[in-house]
Amino acid sequence: MFNFILKRKTVDYAVTLFLLALGIMIIYPFLWMLSVSFERLANVELPFPPRLIPENFSWFNYKLVFENGMLIKAYLNSLTVAVFNVLLSVGAALLAGYAFSRGSFPGKKILFFVVLATMMIPFETRLIPMFTMFNSAGMINSKAPLIFPSILNALGILLAKQYFDRLPEGLRESAKVDGAREFTIFIRIFVPLTGPITATLAILAFQDSWNSFLWPLVVINDQALKTVPLFLSSFSGEDGQRLLGLTMATATMSILPILLVFLFFQKYIIRSVALSGLKGE
Amino acid sequence: MKWGNGQEHIRPTEMLKSLNRFRSKRESYLFWYMFLLPTILGIALFMLYPMIESFRLSMTRGGNEKFVGLDNYSRVLTSETFYHAVYNTLYITVFQLLIALPLGFIIACLINSLSKGKNFFKVLFYLPNVTSMVAAATVFLAVLHPEGLLNFALSKLGFPATIWLAHPTTAKWGVILLSVWNWLGFVIIINLANLQSISSDYYEAASVDGATRFQQWWKITIPNMTGSLGILFIVGWIGGLQRFSDAYMLGGLQGSPARSLHTIVGFIFERGFGGHEYGLASAASYVLFAFILFITFLNTKLSKMKI
Secondary structure, eight states: OHHHHSOHHHHHHHHHHHHHHHHHHHHHHHHHHHHHHTBTTTTTSOOSSOOSSOSSBOSHHHHHHHHHOHHHHHHHHHHHHHHHHHHHHHHHHHHHHHHHHHOOOTTHHHHHHHHHHHTTSOHHHHHHHHHHHHHHTTOTTSSHHHHGGGGOOHHHHHHHHHHHHHSOTHHHHHHHHTTOOHHHIIIIIIGGGOHHHHHHHHHHHHHHHHHOOHHHHHHOOOGGGOOHHHHHHHHHHHHTTTOHHHHHHHHHHHHHHHHHHHHHHHHHHHHHHHHHHHTOO | OOOSOSSSOOOHHHHHHHHHHHHHHHHHHHHHHHHHHHHHHHHIIIIIHHHHHHHHHTTEETTTTEEOTTHHHHHHHHOHHHHHHHHHHHHHHHHHHHHHHHHHHHHHHHHHHOSSOHHHHHHHHHHHHHSOHHHHHHHHHHHTSTTSHHHHHHHHTTOOOOOGGGSHHHHHHHHHHHHHHHHHHHHHHHHHHHHTTSOHHHHHHHHHTTOOHHHHIIIIIHHHHHHHHHHHHHHHHHHHHTOOHHHHHHHTTTTSSTTTTOOHHHHHHIIIIISOOHHHHHHHHHHHHHHHHHHHHHHHHHHOOOO
């Protein structure tokens, strides 16, 4: 076949070139977004034909976005919610994962089955009672409904359990012989070993929290409490097809920080995503 | 401890010992339950209660929650709007999967075949998935603009310009493109992870036997990939049935134009929070649940996986 004629290296080059072309196509919308965001007149009329280098380069759109200040506020909201979500869901998942891995107690199997079963229950089926529950607790338009539900993290429990399962049993036995109590064993011996799984769980929880849209849309309508996706959606919903310069500047500012985080931690993030994906939702 | 086999006489000290052991065992049970307390609390408050309450609500109507039996279900299942929403959801998801799965698989195979630059391409293709769907959709609103990127590219290829978000079919294709663009990176990452877990021994043995790279791909790679493609298929279906953000961002609350972007979750959202029809929305949400259970059931049958 072709391989006999073409040298391996030539194939490699051809594949690289092809992937590069495809990759540029994939990220082209982002590059174009950047270009439109710097276009002085993009709010009047979308520059046509599309170009990568703006014709009338200006910081005008960014100036407006920052002067308005709502996006920065949304950023702080998203960040606060994400930090609490990570702490709560990772903490609860490590505790439960440890109990399911090392504990022996009545009902362990049934409880674990229940935890796994919750993964099949779509959030949408619980949406309305979740709303009415937080509503009657007077917590609508607060960060509470965005934070508390993350305490149940079934996928995290599964991943943490599997991680603890792989740690040698001798760890616990030797500490027990020394007379250490279970909680001390967990804190002193196991928690320091959980670095990799904690990082994975934290990344997944952060992503979930950061990208979540439907639930915040239901429980938040106070401008000052909006998260980034909420702010972006209300902004582009009103002006998405009109003030494109401003919309693209807002979109750029909402994507850029998370993009930098991704590029910085890409290895961990991609590994975590692969791990979570291969376990099935 | 040997209990009650009738052959050994149990002395009082031993009884005391076993009693102590029993007591400390109970303490250690309690201790493990403490570890599980946050999770049990979460299940009770955010899973069990909402599921029961949603089921109860699905049998009621109005602010006074009058009991109406299964009437909401029959209203949902005979509602043209709901059928339309189901149709839209399935249409978008079928094409999203038909395009993204093979494309992502092939790209993953190509990336995996490279000797250099694997990581670079992994990152490059994953970029659209890093951003939230809302941000991706905002960018896409401009891409689909009558004078946007897509029309420009099409006109270069000789196709006429289309006002994408003005016609039901083209609007759906706008969402399909957006969802493929957003999801492709995930498909590639999962496929790559699985490709890299295939032992290189197989390939070495095959090339010793003189198999070409294409033959190796066909006979070794494809059979080894059915598992992860199956998982992606199921995850894609479940995610697709729950789709909301992409269609909502392009079509708004009513899934405009002409409700062509109205999805199942969009229906639940609109009826529940736009119309305060909690009963009807809850019934629709249970129909969605049944859909997803069915898909999950198919999954376990197909992959013979234990839940």
